[in-house]
Structure formats: structure tokens, C-alpha cells
Amino acid sequence: MSASADVPIGRHGLRSRTPLGTTSLMPIPVGAEPEQVEKEPNDDLAQANEVSAPVTVNAMLREREGDVDTYRVSARAGRRLRGEHRRGGARSMTDTTVSVPSPDGHVLASNDDFRDSKDSLVSIGPAADGPLLVRVTDRNAAGVAGDSSTASASASCPS
Numbered sequence: 001m002s003a004s005a006d007v008p009i010g011r012h013g014l015r016s017r018t019p020l021g022t023t024s025l026m027p028i029p030v031g032a033e034p035e036q037v038e039k040e041p042n043d044d045l046a047q048a049n050e051v052s053a054p055v056t057v058n059a060m061l062r063e064r065e066g067d068v069d070t071y072r073v074s075a076r077a078g079r080r081l082r083g084e085h086r087r088g089g090a091r092s093m094t095d096t097t098v099s100v101p102s103p104d105g106h107v108l109a110s111n112d113d114f115r116d117s118k119d120s121l122v123s124i125g126p127a128a129d130g131p132l133l134v135r136v137t138d139r140n141a142a143g144v145a146g147d148s149s150t151a152s153a154s155a156s157c158p159s
Contacts, residue, residue, distance in 0.1 A: 003030045029086070031056050038069060045105055048072040048133055053081070061085075061094060061138050069136040072103075075126040083134035084121045095139040096120045103131050112139070 009032050013025045038059035042049045048070040051057060059069050075081045085096040098120035099110035114121040126132060 001028070042070045043068040045070060045101065045103065045133060045135075059136070061096065061136060067138070071134045072131050073134060075130060075132040077126055077128050080123050080125050081132060081134075082121065082123045083136075084119070085136050086119050092118075093140050094118065097137050097139060098122045099135045099137075100124050101133045101135060103133065108132070 007030050009030055012028045012030055014028050015025055016023045033054045033056045035056045035058055036049075036051060038057050039049050041047050043066075049057070049072065051071045051073050053073050057069075057071060061067055061069055073081065081100065083098045083100055085098050087094045087096075095113070095118040097110060097112040100108050100122055102108055108126075109122045109124040111120045111122040113119075120136075122134075124132075
């Protein structure tokens with residue numbers, strides 16, 4: 001699904017009307033960043049999806065028990081790198097942690113439950129130009145593989 005250029009940025013809703021009735025309201029976020037679809041496997045640091053910031057990655061976290069989503073982005077000194085996860089909806093059981101590890105795996109920043117929600121946001125100002133990773137994990141992954149919640153992970157280097 002795509003939105004035309006005149007649709008305002010923000011959260012919108014969609015319902016379908018069928019002969020059996022009307023569906024529940026489904027939230028549809030419309031953003032300004034380009035979008036990319038996650039490619040599995042991307043659990044390990046070596047399998048990270050390459051992304052160019054700014055970008056929103058449409059991903060399915062919890063495709064299987066223990067699923068992890070990892071993205072590699074070129075960071076620039078003096079520009080903030082933001083990694084964010086937004087759950088697919090209010091009923092989602094996803095409780096993520098977003099971390100920014102260096103390519104050697106050292107965690108530079110991490111966040112769980114930003115502003116009293118189960119969404120996560122981390123922001124870091126890298127000291128030097130070079131690759132960094134944005135990694136999304138789910139604290140509720142054990143035993144609930146196959147949950148259909150979707151996520152948007154954003155990595156941006158605003159000027």
C-alpha cells in the first residue's frame with residue numbers, strides 16, 4: 001500500500017466494508033521517510049540489512065521464537081543516529097529493546113520502554129564516521145513465535 005503525496009504525515013485509519021460487516025479500524029502510519037522491507041535472515045551482526053538513513057524499515061519481529069532484527073547504517077560524526085521501534089498496534093504484545101552496537105558488538109546505547117510505552121527509542125551522536133548497527137529484540141519472544149505484529153524501525157542521521 002502506498003499513499004499519494006498529498007496525504008498528510010501522521011496516523012490514519014482504514015476500515016473495510018464487506019457483505020458481512022465492517023472491520024475494526026486498522027491504524028495506518030504515513031511518514032516522510034523512504035521505506036524498505038526487512039530481509040531475513042538478519043539476526044546476527046554479520047547478517048545485518050544495509051539501510052541508508054533516513055529510512056523506515058517495515059519488519060515482522062517474532063517471525064519465529066528468538067527473532068532479532070539487525071540493520072547496518074553509515075553514521076556520521078556530529079549527526080545523531082536514531083533507532084526507533086513502534087509496535088503494530090495497541091493489542092501487540094511486542095515489548096522491544098532497541099540497541100546500537102558497534103560492528104564488533106560493543107553496545108553503545110540501548111533503550112527499553114521509551115516514555116512509559118513498550119515502544120523503544122535510542123539516539124546516539126557517533127564520535128566518528130563509520131558503520132553502526134541498529135538491533136531490535138523482543139523481551140516477550142519466548143513461546144509466542146508467529147505473532148503477527150509488525151514494526152517500523154527508523155534510523156536517521158538528520159543534519
